Amino acid sequence: MAQRVFVTGIGIICAIGKNAGEALSSLQAARSGISHITILDTVHRGELPAGEIKMTNEQLAALAGVTDMEMQTRTSLLGLIAAGEALESACIDPKNNDFRTGVISASTVGGMDKTEINFRNYHLGPPYNNFILTHDCGDSTEKIAVQLGFRDMVSTISTACSSSANSIMFAARLIKHGILDRALAGGTDALSKFTLNGFNTLMILDKQPCRPFDKSRVGLNLGEGAAYLVLESEKALGNRIPLAELTGYANANDAYHQTASSPDGYGPYLSMSQALQASGLHPGEISYINAHGTGTDNNDLTEGIAIEKIFGNNIPPISSTKPYTGHTLGAAGAVEAVISILSINHQTIFPNLHYREKMDELSFEPVREVLKGKELRHVLSNSFGFGGNDSTLILSSC
C-alpha cells in the first residue's frame, strides 16, 4: 500500500483545444472557449453559450482514427481522441504482458447525444436502433479499451460533476493495491440537449460567459470534452521521467441536498482536508488551487467558505478554469487535472477569466492575470457534484 502513483501521460480535448498543446496555448493566451452553440441541435442556440468543441462528429472520427461511425457516439469519439493522446504522451504499450492495465473512465450521460437523436425512431430498426446499446456510460470506456489495447480491467464511474476525479482516485487505489500497474483514468462527456435543458430548468446557466467567484456571478456555462491521465506504479514507471505525481486524494459526501451544497461547505471541507491528510501536506504547502468554481451562486460561496476554513489567512493563488472550457461535467475532474499538470510543468497559473469584483462573503480574490515563472510544487484540484459527491485531488511536481 505504500506504492506511489505517477502521471506519465496526459490527453485532452475540450473547447480550448483538441490536444494538450492547443489547450496550453489557449490557457497561456487567456483565450476562452465559450461561444454560441453551433453544433448541438437545440432551440437554445444563440441564447445559452457553451464550451462547445467546434468539430462535427465526422471530423472527430477522422481525428480519432475511426472509420466505422455506425455505433459511435460523440462521447466515445471525444474519449478516444483524449485517451489516444494520453497513451502516446506516456510512450507505453498497453499490450506489454509484464504489466496489468485497465481503463477507469467516467461519464454523466454516456451516449445520450445519440440516444436523444434516435430514441423515438428505435422502432424503425437500423441505423436508429444501433444506438440502443451505446447509451450505457460504459460504452465509451470499452471502445477506448479495445481500440488502445487495455485488457485487464474496465470500469466506469458516475458521480455527477465529480465523476472523473473519482475515476482518477479509483485508478490510483487499484495501483496502490497492486491490482493494476498502469491505468488510463479520466472521463468523457459530450454536450447534449438532455444536460443543457436539465441545467437550464435548474436556472443555473449564465447567458453570458461565466465568471466564477465574481460578485455578479449568476451561473455556469456547460462544456464538453474528454481528458485522461496515464497513471503508473513505481515499478511500471522504471527510470522514465513522470509528468507529475498524484500525492493525495479524497472523496466525501456533503449529505445535505441532491443539488445544493450545505451552507458551510462541509463536504468540500472534508474532501480538501482529507486529501491534504492523505498527502501528508500542510495547507501552507499547496502552491495553487484549481477550484471547482462553476460560477453558480451556491458553489462558489460554499467552496470559498470551505477554502477559508482550511487555509485561513494563508490562502494560495486560486482560479477556476471553467471560463475557458465550460463545465465539462463527467470530464471536468480529469480536464482540470490535466490543466493542473500543465500549470505544474509550465510553471504558470492560468487566470480566472471574466472576474471583476470581489464577493462580499469571501476574503480572497482569484488570480486575474497569467502568472508565469511560479514554481508550483503541489496543486489542489476540486470537483464537486450533485448528490453531494465531493472529491479533491492533489498533484505534485516530480
Add this chain to the structure above:
Amino acid sequence: MEAYIRGIGNISPQATFDNGVFLEEIREYRSARLQAIEPDYKQYIKPIQLRRMSRLLRMGVTSAGICLHDAGIEKPGAIITGTGLGMMEETEKFLNGIFDNGERLLNPTAFIQSTHNTVGAHIAVMLNCNHYNLTYVHGPVSFENALLDSLMWLAEKPDDKVLTGGVEELTESHFIITDSIHFWKKGGISNLDLLKDKNPGTIAGEGAAFFLLSKQEDPGNYAIIKGLSTRFNPGKDHIAVRYTEEFLASHNLGMDDIDLMLLGLNGDPVSDETYRPLLQHLEGKTPGAYFKHLCGEHYLASSFALWLAARIVKSQAIPAAVMLNPGQAPGKINRILIYNHYQNIHHSLMLVTSC
C-alpha cells in the same frame, strides 16, 4: 482481500425483502419480464419523502435500509453503489419532456433524479453520512466494481463498515426497446422452464440488493466474500474452465474444494454455451445451481447471486428450485463459487465461504 457479509437487503422479482424467510415460495412468471416484488414502502420511508421518489430510488433506499437494520448499523463508513442503466424512469421522463415540449417549460425534478448517483446520494442524505460515496456504472460489472472498491476500502480501513449494493430497474419502454433487438424470449414462457426453452433470448429482470460488509467477526455474519475477479473481452476462446481453475488456484483451491457452483445460465443458447465446458468439467464432481430464472437477466444480476450464496451458506439450505440437478444437493456447504458472464464480454467470479 476479503470481508464478512454482516447484513443483507434484497428486493427482487422473488419475495426476498423479508430476511426472515428464504425463498419458501418461488414466484412463477409467464412472460419474459420479471418485475420486482416491492414491499410496502410506507413501513420504511416517510410519506413526505416517498411521494417525491422514483420507483428505483424507493427500491434502492429501502433495500439499503433493510440491510442496515439487519446488520444493526446506523451509519456505514462508505456507501458504494452499482447501477448499469441508472435512473431510467426519470431519464425517460425528462427526455420525453424535452421532445414533447420543444425544450421549454420542463420540470427539473426528473432531471435532478436522473443522475446515476441518485440512490447512493439519497442514502447519504437520509443517514447524514459524510463518508466516502461512489457509484459505478459499468453495465454488467457495475456490482463487481462496487464490491472490489468495498474490499479495497476495508483493506485500507479495517475498522469501517461498508454499505455496498446494486440497483437496476427495467422500465416498460426499455423492455420494449430491448425486445425489438431480440434480447428476450417470445411467448408465454415460464421462468421455471428457462433452461428447457431452446429459443434465443433470455428473460428480463431487475432488483436492488445491498450488503453490509465488515472485517469483524460476529455471530450474525452470513458468509465471507473470499475472492472476486473480473475478466474483460476474452474473445472467442472458451475461457470458463481455465479462468475458474486459475482463480481457484490463486486461492490455493481446486475444483474439488467447491461445494456448489452457482452459474449465470440465462436460457439463451448462445450465452449458455459459454458455461458448457465448465458444466462438463463439473459433472459428477461439483453440484451446479443457477439463479437467473428467479431474478431475470439484468446488469446487476450478480448481486442477486451473492445474496443467494450468502443465504445458502448461512442457512445451510439450498432451495430445490435453484439446483440444476435437485438430487445432487451437497450436504455441508462451505464454499460456493459464483460464475457469471454477460454476452461473453464480461466474466466474473465470486468466492463465498461459510464463516
